[in-house]
Amino acid sequence: MPNPPYTVAWDDFRLIKAIADARSLPAAAELIGLNHSTVFRRLGQIEEALGTRLFERHRSGYVTTPAGEEMAALAERLDHDIAGFTRRLAGREIVPAGELRVTTNDSLLVELLTPLFGAFMRQCPDIRLDVLLGNQALNLSKRDADVAIRATDTPPENLVGRRAARIGWALYGRGADFPEGPPADQGTLAQRRWVSLNDQFGAFKVVQYVQKHIEADRVVYKLNTVLGLAEAVEAGIGIGFLPCFIGDKRPGLKRLGPPQAGYAADLWLLTHPDLRQAPRVRLFLDFMASELVRLRPLIEGVAEAEIQPAEDAQASAAS
Known part of the structure; x- marks a missing residue:
């Protein structure tokens, strides 16, 4: 018996439309909250299942074939119809309520997220937050958590979400030890006493830098918490490397150099595909994405900013 024809799923259309719009796999991956390798693999699977190429690979990027153009156009119509359906239901949707389980780590919670969580709960008083701390990956498929807020360059392929910012890292010291600012000869910093995350965080680029460039006897203090x-x-x-959203808020600290692009890490808002349309999950993700984008200067270390939820910032400006 011949194999049954391949059934194209909506996510297939969405992926093809993203590639057609972006004309590159990395840009398409960012549009739909996946990583580059996942988009590359899924495109190959779709083309193989359909038995036709959907894109030609040129120096200028990915260009749709006639089949790819037809599929992207259909995705555009579907997207338009779904948006219209959502708008029609908006007035009848039940107010989001219930418990929302969020997992993140202690440094993000204490130094960045708690004021934002407070602002969200004031806007949505019927939603209760259950915050789970830890760096380990929880199984969102089994509802260990509904949303994960993580600093990572490699988010799990089975989750979906959006990249909210890049977390900048820079070298800091105690201000009293550098009354005239960073030394003119940056090489002298290697002779200072250093603190660092321990080998448990060996995947961190700042830890790799210290291991490679600073003599072991100069690293006098290691620990497993930022x-x-x-x-x-x-x-x-x-002295030691810190995320800028922590170091820049502490008046007793002084930057000893600018943020290093190579040490930055992505800040992701993630959920399971089956949960992303749940009203309270969608509302929370939209709110947090908006707030974190507003705080990008602080998070990325390009300018100092104050952790103040948007509603409070607007109130301050009006007073």
Whole structure:
């Protein structure tokens, strides 16, 4: 018996439309909240299943074939129809309520997210937040959590979401130890006492830098928490790399160099595909994405900013 024809799913159309719009796989991956390798693999699977090429690969990017153009056009119509359907239901939707489980790590919670969570709960008083701390990957498929807020360059392929910002890292020291600012000869910093995350965080680029460029006997203090790292620098134990959204808020610390692009990490808002249309999940993701985009200067270290939810910032400006 011949194999049954391949059934094209909506996510297939969405992926093809994203590639047609962006003309490159990395840009398409960012549009739909997946990583580059996942988009490449799924495109190959779709083309193989349909038995036809959907794109020609040129130097200028991915160009649709007639079949790809037809599929992208159909995706555009579907997207338009779905948006219209959603708008029609908006007035009848039940007010989002219930418990929302969010997993993140301690440094993000304490230094960045808690004021934003508070603002969200004031806007949505019928939603209760259950926050789970840890760096380990929880199984969102089994509802260990509904939403994950993670600093990572490799989000799990089985989750969907959006990249909200790039977390900038820079070298900091205690301000009292550098009253005239960073030394003119940056090479002298290698002779200072250093603090660092321990080998458990060996995948971090800042940890790899310290391991490679700083003599082992100069690294006098290691630990497994970013919050503790900031406390150590502030106590004068040594100099060390910190996320800019932590270091720039502490008046006792001083930057010893600009943020290093190579050390930055993506900040992701993630959920399971089956949960992304749940009203309370969608509302939470939209709110957090908006707030984190507003705080990008602080998170990315390009300018100092204050952690203040948008509603409070608007109130301050009006007073």
